[in-house]
Amino acid sequence: MKTEPTLILSEEDIKIKIKRIALQILETCLEDESIVIAGIEKNGATLATLISEEIKKISDQTIVPVRVKLDKKNPLQSIEVSLESSAYENKSLILIDDVLNTGSTLMFAAKHFLEVPLKQFKTAVLVDRNHKNYPIKADFKGISLSTSLNERVEVNFESPARAELV
Numbered sequence: 001m002k003t004e005p006t007l008i009l010s011e012e013d014i015k016i017k018i019k020r021i022a023l024q025i026l027e028t029c030l031e032d033e034s035i036v037i038a039g040i041e042k043n044g045a046t047l048a049t050l051i052s053e054e055i056k057k058i059s060d061q062t063i064v065p066v067r068v069k070l071d072k073k074n075p076l077q078s079i080e081v082s083l084e085s086s087a088y089e090n091k092s093l094i095l096i097d098d099v100l101n102t103g104s105t106l107m108f109a110a111k112h113f114l115e116v117p118l119k120q121f122k123t124a125v126l127v128d129r130n131h132k133n134y135p136i137k138a139d140f141k142g143i144s145l146s147t148s149l150n151e152r153v154e155v156n157f158e159s160p161a162r163a164e165l166v
Contacts, residue, residue, distance in 0.1 A: 010160070017126060018051055032091070035092050036087075036091050037094050039096045043098035047098050047126055051124065092121075093118050095121070095122070098127065100128045104133065123137070125138040127141070151165055
């Protein structure tokens with residue numbers, strides 16, 4: 001028996017969470033001239049863009065956008081990054097994805113960035129499901145959600161934006 005998705009975040013809720021995450025990032029990177037915002041494709045990159053736009057509204061700090069592409073089903077394959085590593089070396093870097101489930105996607109993307117000396121490294125997610133199999137946490141999160149392993153969280157940034165438990 002298939003059940004209807006349960007709305008966990010409305011479009012307005014998501015906007016509020018994004019603004020709060022942006023403020024937390026700014027607070028953490030207050031002394032930095034620029035902040036590297038790395039979004040994991042596809043939804044993580046969309047969330048990273050929305051957070052970057054929010055930061056730009058309230059700060060003069062330069063935002064350096066980075067797109068991270070990896071095969072989520074086989075994260076040991078090569079990771080593609082839209083920026084040379086020298087561009088984020090010794091800078092504060094925030095790695096962003098939409099949902100933190102087991103932690104594998106965030107962990108393998110983090111491994112790539114941690115091979116370069118950084119000023120600081122933080123992670124941000126919209127939804128933290130608390131099912132981590134890897135030793136990684138979200139430094140900034142919109143919502144923590146306890147779910148069963150059978151459930152899925154889907155984030156849709158199309159209008160109206162929403163996050164649902166499926």
